[in-house]
Amino acid sequence: MEVKSQRQAMLYGLMAVLLWSTVATAFKLSLQHLTPIQLVLFASLTSVLSLGIWVTIKKSWREVVSAFKNKPGYYLLMGLLNPFLYYIVLFKAYDLLPAQQAQPLNYTWALTLTILSVPMLGQRLTKIDSLACCLGYTGALIIATGGNIMTLNFQSPLGVILALTSTLLWALYWIYNTRNNDNPIAGLLLCFLCGMPFVIAANLFFGESFTFNWQGIAGAIYVGLFEMGITFVLWLTALKKATHIARISNLIFISPFLSLLLISFILGEPIAPSTFIGLVIIVTAVVIQQKQKGTYDHDNTHQHLRETS
Template identity: 60%
Template sequence: MSNKSQSRAVLLGLSAVLLWSTVATAFKLSLQQMSPLQLLGWAGLFSTLVLMVGVSWQRGWGELLAQARQRPLFYLGLGVLNPAFYYLVLFRAYDLLPAQQAQALNYTWALTLALLAVPLLKQRLQRVDLLAMLLGYSGALVIATRGDLLGLAFDSVPGVMLALFSTLIWALYWILNTRAEASPAVTLLLCFLCGTPLVWGLMAWQGEWVLPGWQGLLGAAYVGLFEMGLTFMLWLGAMRAATHVSRISNLIFLSPFLSLVFIHFLLHEPIAPATFIGLALIVTAVVWQQRAARSEPAPATEQPE
């Protein structure tokens, strides 16, 4: 009996998108209670526990142990990138910027992925890629300057640079992740098993190994569950259940706009018109680039020499 069900896929996909739309708000609220390093350490711990439950449910421990023995340095490298390095940079960006700016700038990671694919995957940039990048990064500039393109007045130059740098780390992680041989849930758990202890070691070195208040722990648990753990499994389930995968994957473009709703009503940030304009430019660029990629003819299979 087939496990495919488009209605089930839509329900799972929308659930994942809704939860992902709340995490920018959760980041800012949690960072009011603890430092970026502490938030990463505790959220990583909660996420690791959730992923362990998920891998147990999938009966994937044999696969995990086999992969850990075969490629320990590979998964250690992935774990350094995600969760350790990526989220530390991202949370610091959120600490310095309004949530609406940080989440929108981080959304340009899909454009950064195309740039990194040139040296790392030996892919060529097409004209549509260059135009999409010009459009997308123009949107990022509109957001970062609140529309004052001539004045170039940034809320925080370090915050903007960190938000954009986080897209580089995330894109690099996903390019290397394509070389993983384990299932997605097992791969992610291996990353957290390798990366989270490094974060806790850094916390101890920095003297931040302290128990936060209940508000901080609650925020870290929420981030660990719905940014790093459970939501990933919902999305993976949606992809597996879908009969039309592209229709489900397009749901992700709702997330940054829904996120602005939560940011406005829960953080009470007035959403600048420039944020809507810039985000629309970024999403248009990403959609345009992805559709152009899907419409390209498949390359002819090369014969071995």
């Protein structure tokens, strides 16, 4: 039985938040040397290895095998969504947009989830939900247009479409995942294992020729460890140790702002006032939405951090 300790939970939670805050910068640095499809390949391989090592240490391979035997079709679908479609679309968005635009736009996935929950989960869209969605997408529009919302002048229309499409894919993955009671780490490993054939096939048929570049490989390994792998384990550990889970959940609101700071200092992107204003509006919308619910879905709280990429 997990020993509860709020202090340790906060430590693990902060470690997860800090690591996830770095990945937007890591995406852009890696994409200077790899194509989006290549980045998905090497990052996914790293994630499979890291999660596989963890499962081996925990002697949980029997759970992995059992979960796949019970639901092979489910995990093939999940692997198609994540890592294959989600990360290819997300990385292409980062390839086309400044990181300071792609990162906050991807953060609107929680609003997309609210909308999809109506037809897919039979939930009702309340007035607060509608307000939060309108507010959040206004913030997204401010970011995407650089503050020129009246002219609708987008730096990269395709990049904006892809960034918003990534929120749709992640929301779908989250909705399907809410009904899964398997060990979450075993389940995530299965998603990546089942997604690898799609990723490999995409690299064979659509990928460009690969020239070994240590900066690109190092970046992909970093992404695989700290966006897709180890950080997930840290976050789950924080949730298990927490005596007040809501306090851990609230740490997610630190991540997008830390990410902007790193984007500015490491990538050298001057953060536009419109980006900061838009992000504040988006985060406010998400806070309003979560306050209405009273708390997070604790079994799936780890999902809320992944949108901060």
